[in-house]
Amino acid sequence: MPTKRSIYLDYAASTPTDPQVVEAMLPYFTDIYGNASGAHAQARASAQAIDDARHSVAAVLGCDPEEIVFTACGTEADNLAIRGVAWAKKQLGEGNHLITTPIEHHAVSHTFNQLCERFGFEQTIVPVDSHGVVDPHAIAAAIRPETTLISVMYANNEVGSVQPIADIGALARSRGIAFHTDAVQAAGYESLSVNSLNVDLLAISGHKIYAPKGIGILYVRRGTNLLPTLTGGGHEMNRRPGTENVPYIVGIAKALELVERKRDTENLRQRELRDKLIDGVLNNIPGSQVTGHPTRRLPNSASFVFSGCEADPILMHLDLAGIQAASGSACTTGNPEPSHVLTAMGIPHELGLSALRLSVGRQTREADIDAVLEILPDVIEKVRQLNPTYQMMS
Secondary structure: OOOOOOEEOEOOOOOOOOHHHHHHHOHHHHOOOOOOOOOOHHHHHHHHHHHHHHHHHHHHHOOOHHHEEEEOOHHHHHHHHHHHHHHHHHHOOOOOEEEEOOOOOHHHHHHHHHHHHHHOOEEEEOOOOOOOOOOHHHHHHHOOOOEEEEEOOOEOOOOOEEOOHHHHHHHHHHHOOEEEEEOOOOOOOOOOOHHHHOOOEEEEEHHHOOOOOOOEEEEEOOOOOOOOOOOOOOHHHHOOOOOOOHHHHHHHHHHHHHHHHHHHHHHHHHHHHHHHHHHHHHHHOOOEEEOOOOOOEOOOEEEEEEOOOOHHHHHHHHHHOOEEOEOOOHHHOOOOOOOHHHHHOOOOHHHHOOOEEEEOOOOOOHHHHHHHHHHHHHHHHHHHHOOHHHHHHO
């Protein structure tokens, strides 16, 4: 009996845990299990593992190990960075104005909104262009004397557009403003050199870089005022209390080391697959359109809209054919409204409802792309045939 096809093209949502990462983690579940805050041999072994992981992460980011904070996920890292700096600076009387963009992950945008609605902060949301890219000059124009924090994501999780982070960071630094970037999607594909990027705070999520779900990293530049958002013990140098998750800390450090080591070769390979996918869709499906920047986009990310379609039936038919994809961000899948990202880019409402994101990864092969290009045109045509509005227009 033939095996059912299974093609996973949702790496932007989550990645499988690398076997080398699992191997590195295993001893810390059963053999080295002590609480790192203790003084005995088991505790010292756990503490040493965390210290080694911190040094490994710092080597990739080009920073001091003491500037690395381990969190439970990318969302927590974003929350700690934004709330921690905003609260600290307001407490010091430095201001209460924040700047961000309309295409941020909800871990950022909802945190900004809550700070404004519940804690008396003000925000300026700087628009993006039709490719989902923000202009640093527009950021500069939004700065006020009371501005204390700017947050712009490194690369968008829905359309893959990469932002001019180093330019925005240089601007923020020249004005004495803290600069945070959500690098969850960029990690493994773009440079994470915090000094080249001119960032003060940078967030990473484990399950986007072939580590497990449930672990994240926050870089905090030395000298950045940060008020902890959790209270408890003095873990993570008094910035994030809670008994450290030693196996997962070991895992994310190993995963980051591996993706950095493979970054150039994987970027080239995945970019070729992505470009073949984009070219094949545009050449074989009338009424298709790529969303996001045409060149300044992540090498694994291809995102489209299709006239006369909605995303849910597209995803259903693809899933039945063994192809796993997404309609933009996994956090908003199932929402009948177009994503906030596409709306901010000026994509018309009806077109935005058809958003399809196909993201490749380490296990993706050319044969997978060939299969998608064979199946997707028929899927789009089938969905259009079931759309009475499209039938009337065609």
